[in-house]
Amino acid sequence: MKYIDEPLTINKDSLISQISVMSGSPTFKPVQNDLITSGNTGLIKNANLNGLLTTWPSDAVGLKEIEYNWEKIMWGSFVPLCTNIGILRDGLHVWWKDEQNLNWILEEGLL
Numbered sequence: 001m002k003y004i005d006e007p008l009t010i011n012k013d014s015l016i017s018q019i020s021v022m023s024g025s026p027t028f029k030p031v032q033n034d035l036i037t038s039g040n041t042g043l044i045k046n047a048n049l050n051g052l053l054t055t056w057p058s059d060a061v062g063l064k065e066i067e068y069n070w071e072k073i074m075w076g077s078f079v080p081l082c083t084n085i086g087i088l089r090d091g092l093h094v095w096w097k098d099e100q101n102l103n104w105i106l107e108e109g110l111l
Helices: 012-022 034-038 047-084 088-097 099-107
Strands: none
Touching (some): 012 088, 047 088, 088 099
């Protein structure tokens, strides 16, 4: 909020660092729920756990939709905005330097 209320006090490096966090895309890869597809949910005696497992497929669909919407926002609005104000390159540089992001890229085989 300080950046909005006092735009002249913005530290460009701090802003780039904070914005770089947003440049990553969330990913969700649901595992196949063989228990549900096999019809063996009766094997789970814990009613709470059984309910959670039963709703898992629809929850997975919901999360994939959130991921899709995030991608649309990123590439349709956020990336063009960062490009227009001249901080996209620096923001991506900060994102790539973050060890956690690099590990995620390597684990997912995205390189």
